[in-house]
Amino acid sequence: MRKNSIKNTRINSEVQRELSSIISRELKDPRIHPMTTVVSVEVTPDLKYCKAYISVLGNEEAAKDTIQGLKSAVGFVRTQLAKRINLRNTPEITFILDQSIEYGVHMTRLIDEVTENLRDSESGDEEENE
Template structure:
């Protein structure tokens, strides 16, 4: 239990710092304003940290942002090491998180289903 709390606190700190770095400190033009850190998962041994990133845009923009983040991972890791007091600074592995887009798509589908159902009921009443 204690270890899970520790990892959770570390995840929170690393998330906060990486979000701040990605949002305001990276100069790479590939990483735009439509990029946000969704969550981080650090392994128990602190060797690796998966950083889940959401990117609004087409497939080319997503690929470009992910390439930019991969190239900047050493720099980001260095800044995290300076700001978060850890004996080991985990290696950062950036992953694309498309859950936000999935949620928007599901919402659109649900709205379309409701609209179609309403139209069928109006047609049924008119008959």
């Protein structure tokens, strides 16, 4: 896979910023969860396609509903993006559910549980030695 050029990196960050703004302020679909975040955006070098990775803070059903709402509003989102960013082509947007943040939170909880169990067992050992 090719490294992103500086131009492509700038386009990705600009598209990400505008998508975040459009999703949070412009869309009125009740399916879209208020805690929806655009984690990252990958625009192809020819500016034809865009993958937008979306994270939803909520349960699985809220995440699925949000993705459905975004997919149904993709035409409106693309139109708004075209008005806000002056690109040769306005990319076709594909919304992808990104669960990396949820996974990270889950792993942190597991690590905390293990360390707490270790502390509890160590304090139990010290009481037995005394």
